[in-house]
Amino acid sequence: MAAEVVLLDCYVSLFGMRVRIALAEKGIQYEKKEQDLSNKSSILLQMNPIHKKIPINQENPEDPFSS
Numbered sequence: 001m002a003a004e005v006v007l008l009d010c011y012v013s014l015f016g017m018r019v020r021i022a023l024a025e026k027g028i029q030y031e032k033k034e035q036d037l038s039n040k041s042s043i044l045l046q047m048n049p050i051h052k053k054i055p056i057n058q059e060n061p062e063d064p065f066s067s
């Protein structure tokens with residue numbers, strides 16, 4: 001079964017680390033999608049079109065506007 005939470009993240013991001021710690025403390029399983037911030041993916045730009053930044057927490061991957 002696919003994870004219900006998808007985290008668009010970058011391993012060097014301290015903002016991302018905050019989210020990873022919170023998810024771990026709550027015991028929430030998630031799928032991590034590593035992002036290249038020098039070549040932003042279409043999913044990143046679709047999910048955060050204004051700021052174009054990570055982390056992005058997508059709670060229902062079937063619905064791209066659920067985060």
Ligand SMILES: N[C@@H](CCC(=O)N[C@@H](CS)C(=O)NCC(=O)O)C(=O)O
Pocket residue numbers: 010012013014015016037052053054055
């Ligand atoms: N206010 C945001 C800041 C997120 C942020 O600055 N993310 C950085 C990575 S640590 C980023 O995506 N930078 C890409 C860019 O500025 O183009 C938060 O708290 O999540």
